[in-house]
Amino acid sequence: MEATIVILEGDGIGPEVTAEARKILTAVADRFGHTIEFDHQMIGGRSIDELGTSLPDETVEAAARAEAVLLGAVGGPKWDDPGMPDRPERGVLALRKSLDLFANLRPVKLQPQLLSASTIKEETLEGVDLLVVRELTGGIYFGSRKEADDNFEAYDTMVYTRPEIERVVRLAADSAMERNRRLASVDKANVLASSRLWRSVATETLSDFPELEVEHILVDAMAMHLIRRPADFDVIVAGNLFGDILTDEASMLAGSMGMLPSASLGDISNRHELPLGLFEPIHGSAPDIAGQGIANPLAAILSCAMLLRHSLGLEEEAAAVESAVDSVLAEGVRTPDIAQPGSETTGTEVMGDLVAQALKAA
Ligand code: IPM
Ligand code: MG
Numbered sequence: 001m002e003a004t005i006v007i008l009e010g011d012g013i014g015p016e017v018t019a020e021a022r023k024i025l026t027a028v029a030d031r032f033g034h035t036i037e038f039d040h041q042m043i044g045g046r047s048i049d050e051l052g053t054s055l056p057d058e059t060v061e062a063a064a065r066a067e068a069v070l071l072g073a074v075g076g077p078k079w080d081d082p083g084m085p086d087r088p089e090r091g092v093l094a095l096r097k098s099l100d101l102f103a104n105l106r107p108v109k110l111q112p113q114l115l116s117a118s119t120i121k122e123e124t125l126e127g128v129d130l131l132v133v134r135e136l137t138g139g140i141y142f143g144s145r146k147e148a149d150d151n152f153e154a155y156d157t158m159v160y161t162r163p164e165i166e167r168v169v170r171l172a173a174d175s176a177m178e179r180n181r182r183l184a185s186v187d188k189a190n191v192l193a194s195s196r197l198w199r200s201v202a203t204e205t206l207s208d209f210p211e212l213e214v215e216h217i218l219v220d221a222m223a224m225h226l227i228r229r230p231a232d233f234d235v236i237v238a239g240n241l242f243g244d245i246l247t248d249e250a251s252m253l254a255g256s257m258g259m260l261p262s263a264s265l266g267d268i269s270n271r272h273e274l275p276l277g278l279f280e281p282i283h284g285s286a287p288d289i290a291g292q293g294i295a296n297p298l299a300a301i302l303s304c305a306m307l308l309r310h311s312l313g314l315e316e317e318a319a320a321v322e323s324a325v326d327s328v329l330a331e332g333v334r335t336p337d338i339a340q341p342g343s344e345t346t347g348t349e350v351m352g353d354l355v356a357q358a359l360k361a362a
Contacts, residue, residue, distance in 0.1 A: 002035040003067040003312055008059065011045040011088060012285025013295035013348075014072025020297035020352030021070055021304050024324075027356040028308065028317050039066060043095065044074030044088035044285075054091030060098050064276070068311035069095075070303065071280035076287040088285075097137050101264035101278050102164070103171045104134040105306070106247045110254055113329050117255030117338050120227060127231035128253055131179065133172035134243025136264055138164040139194070141240045158194045160239065165201040171265070172237035173209045182213045182234035186222045186242050198239060219246070226250055247282060257283040258296030258337045261303035263310050277311040279303040293347045296335040298325055301355055324358035 007022060009015040022038060029036045041059040048054050054074075063069045074088035095101075109129050115122045143157030169185065176183040185202040187195035199216055206214050217225065219242045225232070226246065230253050238246055251257045260282045265275040281299030289295055302325060309318035333354055336345045346354070 001312065001314070002037075004037045004039055004065070005307070006039045006041055006059075006063050006066040006069040008041055008043040008069060008071040010043055010072040010074040010285060011076050012073055012287045012290040014044075014074065014285055016072075016290070016293065016295050016348050017281060017297040017300035018070060018072040020348060020355075021300040023352050023356050024301050024304050024321060024359065025070075025307075027359045028304075028314075028321065031320070031360060032314070032317050034314075034317075043071065043091045045076055045079040047091060048079060048086050048088065054086045054088050055094045059091075060095065063095065063099060063278070066276075067274075068276065068307045069099075069278045070300075070307060071278060072300065073281065073283060073285035075285045076290075093141065096264055096278065097142065099266055099276060099278065100137060101266045101276070102135060102137045103168050103265045104136040104243065104247075105175070105263045105265065105310075106132040106134065106243075106250070106260065106282060107306075108132070108250045108254055108260065111259070111326070111329055113332075114255050114259070114338055116340070118253060119255075120230075120253060124227075124230065125253060129180075130230065130233045130250065131175055131235045132243060132247050132250055133168060133175065133235060133237045134247060135160075135164065135168040135237075135239050136243075137240075139240035158192060158239075158241070160194045160197055162197070162201050165198050166205050167267075169202045169205045169237055170208075172235050173206055173212060176212055176235040177209065180234040181211055182215075183209075184215045184217050184222070184233055184236045186217055186219050186236060186238035186246065188219050188242070189216070190218060194239075202237070222246060223249060226253070251282055256296065256337045257281075258299055258335065259302070260299050261306050263303070263306040265310060274311055274313050277307060279307040279311075293349060294336050294345070295348050296337050297348050297352050298335075298355075301325060301352070320359055320362060321355075324355045324362060327358045327362075328354045 140158040143159040145156040148154035189195040264278040305318040305321040308314040
């Protein structure tokens with residue numbers, strides 16, 4: 001198979017973790033006889049500095065031509081000034097929107113060896129294996145807004161339309177059918193009109209899936225259930241803002257954000273009958289540890305597994321990456337974020353090398 005993958009290193013630890021991810025994709029290509037071309041493009045803070053924009057047209061064009069996009073992370077204190085006309089985060093939001101990547105998949109699967117790294121009690125975590133599907137190109141992120149130019153009044157608008165809700169709920173339902181057939185749809189229908197539409201469209205859409213066990217849960221209650229009984233959930237579908245908040249919360253079940261991958265998918269493209277996807281770790285650019293070679297590359301590496309599975313249709317290759325990660329963890333190899341206090345730790349590059357070796361040896 002031949003594929004082009006656009007790599008957007010971004011800021012902070014982005015370049016360090018994407019370098020390891022690229023290493024793994026190269027190891028996969030070698031082992032399984034594929035040809036993968038890498039096309040490095042700019043996004044985020046460094047792009048603002050060097051090109052004057054957080055998202056150059058060339059990046060969008062390259063991404064639209066490619067089979068998949070791998071992103072590190074964007075942002076940092078250097079670009080945090082609220083008076084700046086452009087922000088690194090705008091680059092990511094605009095890329096999601098221009099590629100119409102409406103479904104953000106954030107699986108939270110716990111590595112048994114890492115249960116003690118979480119702040120939640122081990123018995124509560126047993127059996128946690130959930131997938132949050134977050135709507136990514138609508139809602140309050142993209143509704144009309146007014147900045148407080150007068151320093152007095154500002155607003156953002158939460159807008160959803162029927163087709164936007166339907167397509168993401170359908171994708172979540174399809175995923176639930178392939179998993180444990182339970183789906184929780186999250187809203188705030190007791191207060192928000194957009195949530196009442198969400199609930200009614202979700203109910204209608206899900207009537208096509210009679211095999212699914214469906215619940216509608218208010219977002220505040222969901223925030224509680226996620227830490228009280230996380231193992232009860234299978235697939236959770238939520239709007240853009242609620243999904244953003246709940247996935248940060250859910251990531252803490254896994255102990256470290258350094259472990260969790262994500263995929264943002266668009267419509268099935270007619271080129272290869274697989275959706276174009278943007279794959280990224282859910283962690284940020286971690287400016288506090290950037291350049292030290294200690295960032296955990298596993299979220300970026302596991303994002304490559306999602307890339308192979310969802311955008312290239314290479315299930316065996318995806319599973320091989322995941323089991324290589326499992327075997328390295330089973331040997332006790334740990335970056336600082338997942339290590340027991342006082343125990344020996346491994347750096348970013350060595351972690352990447354070990355996963356690549358495990359992949360070749362398997
Ligand atoms: C995320 C991030 C982004 C979001 C930011 C960086 C714009 O928090 O991917 O979850 O809010 O979507
Ligand atoms: Mg977020």
